[in-house]
Amino acid sequence: MPTEGSSTPAAISLSGLSKHFGEVRAVDDLDLQIADGEFFSMLGPSGSGKTTVLRLIAGFEKPTAGTIVLGDRDVTDVPAYARDVNTVFQDYAIFPHMNVLQNVEYGLRVKKVRKTERRRRAEEALATVRLEGFADRRPHQLSGGQRQRVALARALVNRPRVLLLDEPLGALDLKLRREMQIELKQIQRDVGITFVFVTHDQEEALTMSDRIAVFNEGRIEQLAAPVELYEEPASAFVAGFVGTSNLIQGAVAQQLVGREGTFVVRPEKVSMVAASDAPPPGPDTCVAPGVVREVVYLGASTHSVVALDAGATLTVSHQNSDRSIEAALERREQRVVLTWRRDQLVSLGGAAAPGTSPMEETR
Incomplete structure (x- = not known):
């Protein structure tokens, strides 16, 4: 070049x-x-x-x-x-x-x-x-x-x-x-x-x-x-068009991230555990309790759609590398806790683009 x-x-x-x-x-x-x-x-x-x-x-x-x-x-x-x-x-x-x-x-x-x-x-x-x-x-x-x-x-x-x-x-x-x-x-x-x-x-x-x-x-x-x-x-727009993105913004960002703005975290960066196994929030980790609303089996991976208590909807993705698929599919309507490292958040500054949903998948 x-x-x-x-x-x-x-x-x-x-x-x-x-x-x-x-x-x-x-x-x-x-x-x-x-x-x-x-x-x-x-x-x-x-x-x-x-x-x-x-x-x-x-x-x-x-x-x-x-x-x-x-x-x-x-x-x-x-x-x-x-x-x-x-x-x-x-x-x-x-x-x-x-x-x-x-x-x-x-x-x-x-x-x-x-x-x-x-x-x-x-x-x-x-x-x-x-x-x-x-x-x-x-x-x-x-x-x-x-x-x-x-x-x-x-x-x-x-x-x-x-x-x-x-x-x-x-x-x-x-x-x-x-x-x-x-x-x-x-x-x-x-x-x-x-x-x-x-x-x-x-x-x-x-x-x-x-x-x-x-x-x-x-x-x-x-x-x-x-x-x-x-x-x-x-x-x-780029975050939503290139891959699947979780956008965290407004009051939800203030509650989960600790400051206002718009942030992106990719679904594969997010971990999901049962509510009873929730880790405490810390300076390096974001913690977000919620309820699993949908589980989508995609062969190589499984996507879980989680409605957070804070008010947003996030997607969690994990590879199907073991035989626990049935357990994942049975998590619908169960309470869970999502966690991700703060250094995995990408700041987009101000508000999201008009018409962009909290979770937007590539067309």
Whole structure:
């Protein structure tokens, strides 16, 4: 990643970038730099502006204001076909009348690359996405994951400076999507080019990214590495969108934390014990009695929803690493005590964002 004083330009530089559709500010005065060789994700709910930014970078939309620079070239007014980028969409758009090799070669044929050269490069691209031996197959003979790899190879064969990926795993089932997350990150490391990945799935973003920009209403709410984004959310919106968060605020914060403000504690940081085993509160520990209102079994983990005497509702998560699942499921309506370390609280300062509930799970 370029550092201050570095002579290496960023792969992408966006300055004052805006896109308005009538009265709607889809992208609002955005400044962003994405480094060469970085796996960068734009994460956010539908309508947050992330896909519009991707389309602006690709050249499919013209900005209302601002500049787009690829490397050291201003491409703000350059048409899409003349930009050194390629895009992979959720709809792979593979030509059904062509075999795999012909699909991958297609972009090189349009550019009039010699047959021997395009064949060599297409075979290299197929090897990169681990599809050696599939060159003669037709798209209908491929699985969903294999078709996704063909689309990826077709983009990589052009050797773009930047590869743009618009929710390319969205059509895959959960198991295959998780496998492809790992493979896609490995492919990015192998080819060494900049990947810009758009998703609304926080697990995808956390799994693959070097950095993540969380979008909300056309602006970046927080830009950080995955660990920082999860462990130190900058706002109630980020805390609620990236993972599951317990927000403690107002009078509840005054009672449990000892001061006013808005605080976040993640469900896996909270411990739950029977009321009879409650530890005394101390300078390093918060203690909150309450009643279990719901228990949700999720296979690898169990979530318990607890209504606190102080007035808030918190979620507790623990891994199902033993055979006490039945006991956990029988805790509904039982009195319990929740505890967490004070250093596990993240302060968000003032009040929570409007419309944010005490417990908000990732969409």
